[in-house]
Amino acid sequence: MTCMHALSIDLEDWFMVQNFANRYSHADWDRLELRVAANTAKLLDLFDECGVRATFFVLGWIAHRLPDLITEIEHRGHEIGTHGYGHERVIDLGPEAFRRDLFVSLEHLARCAKNPIIGFRAPSFSVDPTQDWIFKTLSDAGILYDSSLFPVPFHPDYANAGVPLEPYEIRQGLMEFPMTCIPRFGMNIPCSGGGYFRMFPYQWFKYGFRHCEKHGRPGVFYLHPWEIDPGQPRVTGLPLSKRFRHYVNQHKTYPRLRRLLHDFSFSPLKDVLELG
Structure with missing residues (x-):
């Protein structure tokens, strides 16, 4: 396995995030402003400028409405990978509902993508590594790798501190590419993107990816299109923690991302894992 890092985009829009789950139901989604196409176009142009390719974990709901994108x-x-259909937490769906959600997402992706879909990332990293039904369902669907486990000891929506830091086979024929963390102060500190990329100093990410290279393991970076969009609608009345996590430093994300893409080499997850 090479030590080139993996670049990934979780393709969803601003109103689909877990922070807003109690504010907007699925019934609301069709009336809300879709901004994902314009933000994704901006990312695609940046990737062309930097000469990098990524994995886009696409929500089936988005593929259904914006197949040309x-x-x-x-x-x-x-x-193209799958992010499920309706951005519902896998562990909350249970076996049958998860199977339906996954296969519906794959049906919509097959209508607009030519290549086989072999990668999955769970909404909100909502996978429990002790629940084999999740990984069996992925294997049944032809998925060859998952990238949903976050090896951190703290987070209100996910925490899987005991899983390995490097890619590994989580089930026969199914690789796991965990989100990048760096061991420090007796715990794993996130160094993989998203809100952490907006909250933490850029130098932490530069240090973290260099640390991965020094230890011969690839890192994985992720971002959502809405994170480069400080002009998105503002949701009022949120708890302070959720408001901070969603909106902090959105105006800095795009220039920081350009800097990261110039500082490190990135490829799609399937290429880093040498799959497909």
Whole structure:
């Protein structure tokens, strides 16, 4: 396995996030402003500028409504993976509902992507590594790798401190590419993107990816299109913690991302894992 890092985009829009789950139901989604196409176009242009390719974990709901966007992403050389259909937490869905959600997402992706879908990332990293039904369902669907486990001891929505830091086979024929963390102060500190990329100093990410290279393991970076969009609608009345996590430093995300792409080499997850 090479030590090139993996670049990933969780393709969802601003109102689909777990922080807003109690504010917007699925019934609300069709009336809300879709901004994902414009934000994704901006990311695609940046990736072309930097000469990098990524994995886009696409929500089936997005593929259903914007199939041309998914076709364009693949046409420009990027891998398409699945993020499920309705951005519901896997562990909350249970076996049967998760199977339906996954297969419906794959049906919509198959209509706008030519290449097989072999990668999955759970909404909100909502996978429990002790629940084999999750990984069996992925294998049954032809998925060859998952990238949903976050090896951190703290987070209100996910915490899987005991899993390995490097990619590993979580089930026969199924690789796990855990989110990048760096061991410090007796715990694993996130160094993989998203809100952490907006909250932590850029130098932490530069240090973290260099640390991975020194130890011969690839890192994985992730981002959502809404994180480069400080002009998105503002949701009022949120608890302070959720408001901070969603909105902090959105105006800094795009220039920081450009800097990261110039400082390190990135590829789609399937290429880093040498799959497909």
